[in-house]
Amino acid sequence: MSGRLTIIGRLTIVGLGPGDDRYITPEAREALEAAEALYGYGPYLDRVPKRNGQARNPSGNRVEGTRAQAALRHAENGVHVAMVSGGDPGVFAMAAAVCGEIELGPEAWRALEISVVPGITAMLAVAARAGAPLGHDFCAISLSDNLKPWKLIERRLDAAASGGFVIAFYNPISKARPWQLGQAFTRLGRHLAPDTPVVFGRAVGRPDETMIITTLDEAGDTPADMATLVIVGSPETRVIARSGKAPLVYTPREAAVVSA
Numbered sequence: 001m002s003g004r005l006t007i008i009g010r011l012t013i014v015g016l017g018p019g020d021d022r023y024i025t026p027e028a029r030e031a032l033e034a035a036e037a038l039y040g041y042g043p044y045l046d047r048v049p050k051r052n053g054q055a056r057n058p059s060g061n062r063v064e065g066t067r068a069q070a071a072l073r074h075a076e077n078g079v080h081v082a083m084v085s086g087g088d089p090g091v092f093a094m095a096a097a098v099c100g101e102i103e104l105g106p107e108a109w110r111a112l113e114i115s116v117v118p119g120i121t122a123m124l125a126v127a128a129r130a131g132a133p134l135g136h137d138f139c140a141i142s143l144s145d146n147l148k149p150w151k152l153i154e155r156r157l158d159a160a161a162s163g164g165f166v167i168a169f170y171n172p173i174s175k176a177r178p179w180q181l182g183q184a185f186t187r188l189g190r191h192l193a194p195d196t197p198v199v200f201g202r203a204v205g206r207p208d209e210t211m212i213i214t215t216l217d218e219a220g221d222t223p224a225d226m227a228t229l230v231i232v233g234s235p236e237t238r239v240i241a242r243s244g245k246a247p248l249v250y251t252p253r254e255a256a257v258v259s260a
Ligand code: SAH
Pocket: 018, 019, 085, 086, 087, 088, 089, 090, 091, 092, 093, 120, 121, 122, 123, 126, 169, 170, 171, 172, 201, 202, 203, 204, 205, 206, 225, 226, 227, 228, 229, 230
């Protein structure tokens, strides 16, 4: 025994949910309060209540690797660090970026206490607003071709649609990626009927939330941006019209249609 106390650093990766503070879990709240330093994309950090003595390190949207490294280096000094993510940190977000840096980084990073605190992902928040579109088998695809080739996305679109999955699109469109969403709808049209229900949920849980229910043949003309999550139904998905109320979109628990 050297008599010296070694304090093991901690990195907790915390999901904040899609926007409404009521979607932040008690576990996430506790983790945020316990942290000595916070890291994350600026607008997400802004959603965390300020606490005296807690250092804040906001960063830009596109620097996930650098942000993860900075947080890990900070934790390495025996500090309790929290990294925040919108929605769930494991869904197209920081938890995988942190794991990637740990795998490639120094041995000391493997000794850190790492924990991931789940959050409500955008897909679940949008689905809940629409009814139950994810009631049967579904999958999630990021339409961003920054980190993977477009050809691979097309292959996955074909596989998902021909397999009868409901599909949730994250990162549907951005200024730098204006055509991908339209192209994805066209591609899905090879497998799915024009009247397949499509849900657009924008900024769900925030004051400017909007929900649009449309069909695959009209979806290309529906506005979307980076704050939008799109759910494309399967051949089983149905829309229940209701007088004076928003329709209910749902996918029944049982499946009968066998896609070609
Ligand atoms: N980790 C996040 C997803 C990050 S990818 C999560 O689990 O939700 C970013 C994408 O998530 C956006 O382009 C959008 O498609 C979706 N998104 C995030 N917040 C949203 C919200 N409040 N409403 C609708 N979509 C949202």
